[in-house]
Amino acid sequence: MSQLIKQAMDYYRHGNFGAAVDCLDHVLTHRPRDAEALELRGVIHRATGRFEVAIIALETAQDVRPLSCTARLALADCYCVCGRAESARSIYQDLSELPNLPCHLLSDVAAGAARVGDYGVALGVCQTALKREPGSDQALYGVVFYMSKAGLPAVEILPLARQLMEQAPGVFLYRVAVVTLLESLDDLVAGYLVIADATPAELRSLECACCVQRLMKLYGEFGDATRAEMCRLQLAALPSS
Numbered sequence: 001m002s003q004l005i006k007q008a009m010d011y012y013r014h015g016n017f018g019a020a021v022d023c024l025d026h027v028l029t030h031r032p033r034d035a036e037a038l039e040l041r042g043v044i045h046r047a048t049g050r051f052e053v054a055i056i057a058l059e060t061a062q063d064v065r066p067l068s069c070t071a072r073l074a075l076a077d078c079y080c081v082c083g084r085a086e087s088a089r090s091i092y093q094d095l096s097e098l099p100n101l102p103c104h105l106l107s108d109v110a111a112g113a114a115r116v117g118d119y120g121v122a123l124g125v126c127q128t129a130l131k132r133e134p135g136s137d138q139a140l141y142g143v144v145f146y147m148s149k150a151g152l153p154a155v156e157i158l159p160l161a162r163q164l165m166e167q168a169p170g171v172f173l174y175r176v177a178v179v180t181l182l183e184s185l186d187d188l189v190a191g192y193l194v195i196a197d198a199t200p201a202e203l204r205s206l207e208c209a210c211c212v213q214r215l216m217k218l219y220g221e222f223g224d225a226t227r228a229e230m231c232r233l234q235l236a237a238l239p240s241s
Contacts, residue, residue: 002027005036017044035064039071046074051081069095069105073112080115089116096125103132110142119150137168144177154184165194172202176211179218192222203230209238 004023011020021044027037042058045051058075061067067075076091092113095101101109106129113121126142133139141164147157161178168174175194182191195215206212216231 005034005040008037008040012040012044017048020044033060033064035061038064039067042078043071043074046078051078054078055082069098069101073105073108076112077108080112085116088112089118092116092118093121096121096128101128103129106132107138107142110146114146114149119146122146123150135167137164137171137174140164140167141174141177148181154181157181158185172198172205173211176206176215180211180214183214183218188218188221192218192224196222196224198227200230203227203234204237206234207238209235212238 004027008020008023008027011017011023021041024037024041024044027034028041031037038057038061042054042056042061045054045057054074055078058067058071058078061071062075072091072095076088076095079085079088079091092109095105095109096113106125110122110125110129113119113125123143123146126139126146129139130136130143140160144157144161144164147160148154158178158181161174161181165174165178175198179191179194182188182194195218198215203212203215206215212231212235216228216235219225219228219231
C-alpha cells in the first residue's frame, strides 16, 4: 500500500472522508486501476451516501482483484439502495457462507440480508454470531428477531426470548420482545406481567411506534392508565414515518 493510500485510510478511520478521497483521487490520477485505492474510495462513497459512484469504484476494483469482505458488503449495500436487489442478495448469501467472515461484519450482513427479504440467511448469520460469542445478548436478540421475521412459530421462539430477558434484564426492548410473543399466543396476562413495572425511562427508551402502540393497548386492557398515558406521550414524541 502506498503512503498516500495509508494516509487516506487514516483520514477515513478518523471520519475525514473528504481528505481521504482527495488522497485516493491523486493515486488514481496516476494509477487508474489501483485496486486498493478504488476499493477504499468505494467504501468511503458508500459511507457518504454516493451509492452509484461507489458501485463504479467497487466494480472496477473487483475487475482487478477480489474485493475484501468489507468492500463486498459495501457493494451489496449499494446495490440494495439502488434497486439491484438480486445482485445484493447474491453477495449477502455468499458472505453468510464464509467460515472466516469477520465478527464485526456479521450484524451488518444479517441486516443486509433482511433488507432484501432473506430472513433465513439473516437468522443463519446471527446463529453463527451466537456460536462465536455464546454470551452475547445482541447475537441472541438477532436470533430471536429473525426467527420471528422468518415466520417460525412463537412457541419455538419464546424460550429463547425468555432466556434473552433473563440474560440482560436491564434491556427493556428484550422484555417487549417477550410480550409480543406472548400476545401472539393469546397469553395477555403473562404479557402484561412482564412489563407491569415498567418505569417512565424504560417506556421512553422505545423508538418503535408499533411496540409503543402494542404496550399502550395492553396497558389499557389491564386498566393501567398511567402507563398507557406514558405510551401515548412517547408515541406522540416519536418522529412520524
